[in-house]
Amino acid sequence: MGAARQLMHLPRCQVAGRAAGTRMGTWPDEPFPGGGVPGRRGRKPRIRERADATDHGVLQGTAMAAKGGWIMHAEERDGPGGHVPVMLDRVLEILGPALAAPGAVCVDANLGLGGHAEALLAAHPGLRLIGIDRDPAAIERSTGRLAPYARRATLVRAVSDELPEVLARLGVDEVHGALFDLGVSSPQLDEAARGFAYSYDAPLDMRMDPGQELTAESVVNSYSEGELTRILRDYGEERFAARVARSLVRERAAVPITTTKRLAEIVRAAIPAATRRTGGNPAKRTFQALRIEVNGELIALERALPAALDALAVGGRVVVLSYHSLEDRLAKQVLVARTRDTSPPGLPVPLPAHRPWFRLLTRGAELPDEDELARNPRAASARLRAAERIRERE
Ligand SMILES: C[S@@+](CC[C@H](N)C(=O)[O-])C[C@H]1O[C@@H](n2cnc3c(N)ncnc32)[C@H](O)[C@@H]1O
Numbered sequence: 001m002g003a004a005r006q007l008m009h010l011p012r013c014q015v016a017g018r019a020a021g022t023r024m025g026t027w028p029d030e031p032f033p034g035g036g037v038p039g040r041r042g043r044k045p046r047i048r049e050r051a052d053a054t055d056h057g058v059l060q061g062t063a064m065a066a067k068g069g070w071i072m073h074a075e076e077r078d079g080p081g082g083h084v085p086v087m088l089d090r091v092l093e094i095l096g097p098a099l100a101a102p103g104a105v106c107v108d109a110n111l112g113l114g115g116h117a118e119a120l121l122a123a124h125p126g127l128r129l130i131g132i133d134r135d136p137a138a139i140e141r142s143t144g145r146l147a148p149y150a151r152r153a154t155l156v157r158a159v160s161d162e163l164p165e166v167l168a169r170l171g172v173d174e175v176h177g178a179l180f181d182l183g184v185s186s187p188q189l190d191e192a193a194r195g196f197a198y199s200y201d202a203p204l205d206m207r208m209d210p211g212q213e214l215t216a217e218s219v220v221n222s223y224s225e226g227e228l229t230r231i232l233r234d235y236g237e238e239r240f241a242a243r244v245a246r247s248l249v250r251e252r253a254a255v256p257i258t259t260t261k262r263l264a265e266i267v268r269a270a271i272p273a274a275t276r277r278t279g280g281n282p283a284k285r286t287f288q289a290l291r292i293e294v295n296g297e298l299i300a301l302e303r304a305l306p307a308a309l310d311a312l313a314v315g316g317r318v319v320v321l322s323y324h325s326l327e328d329r330l331a332k333q334v335l336v337a338r339t340r341d342t343s344p345p346g347l348p349v350p351l352p353a354h355r356p357w358f359r360l361l362t363r364g365a366e367l368p369d370e371d372e373l374a375r376n377p378r379a380a381s382a383r384l385r386a387a388e389r390i391r392e393r394e
Helices: 002-008 012-016 062-067 074-078 088-099 115-123 136-145 147-152 160-170 186-190 216-222 225-236 241-254 260-270 284-295 297-311 325-338 370-375
Strands: 023-025 105-108 128-133 153-157 175-181 312-322 358-360 383-389
Touching (some): 088 115, 088 312, 115 147, 115 175, 128 136, 128 147, 128 160, 136 147, 147 153, 160 297, 216 225, 216 241, 216 284, 260 284, 297 312
Parallel strands (some): 105 128, 105 175, 128 153
Antiparallel strands (some): 023 153
């Protein structure tokens, strides 16, 4: 509890926790040219050209194949529960024109199970992919899945907003595609012990990076009532944020709240009975809010998306898949701001220097179609936005 209280006084980005620092792995025979810049806040990203098969979060060099590090099982390829990348055809269609040329580079800022990454590598034989994920288990799974593309893929354990440091370390000046498939992955939700799901009883954890300090348990048991109210209202869009926060503070005074089941029960009891009967599990919004807080999700997106846009070459394209209105609103704001002419109002003609840097490739947010929803109900909340750079970077 003491440690968690101290965390509350740190800036948000540190509260969200950056446990292990950036880690990268490249195949020794065909690496990106190395850079060597220090990581943010003076941290030097941890680079290993080779790693043994047990070192999570680092790609394994070709020599490791013999040790069995790359052996793929069918269920791993599809992912637990038959993971299907969301809006895959549309992602391929939009990014395709930007990635066709040999040597094109695409950043997948949310590698997850590597589903989108695998399809992009398969579709573009000249493509080099940089895959980023903060979850070491995601890096490990994708390392297996992407083994057939080992020479063209570099997987990095990092938070997406460390993108500028990652690119600098790899000696990459510009990229031609960037993909953000935000939020949690199927294994994170399905592995009960990770504490993301209200449908299982598990320790209140919710960390994407298990090495970071802040957990959902520390948020629930140490944040003030006011802070809890703000998080539930802003990140969960919970109408009854103040009531839920009050209940949490009352209940934790008796016994600390340490499990998903107890949290879900307290939230349920705090929501008025009439509302409880509508709109699914009443704990859903609280769990979403805590997850966003624990992982600093919106803060990371707020920095990572502009960084990706800055790195795009002319003709380069970005796709953002978001899963709740806060993410989608943020993606929209960032993309729309770059597609505006910024000439001062009232001028007879727009100033050339103020022309937009990007054009939108989607009209509003696109949704998955009926077929996809029938195959993959988890795609239901997906919203896709995309843009293309149309002017040289300065
Ligand atoms: C929806 S999944 C991606 C699924 C992936 N596109 C696929 O096809 O398998 C989201 C992934 O992004 C990761 N993630 C979420 N926020 C992140 C961040 N700020 N930095 C790095 N990884 C992040 C999560 O750990 C998770 O593995």
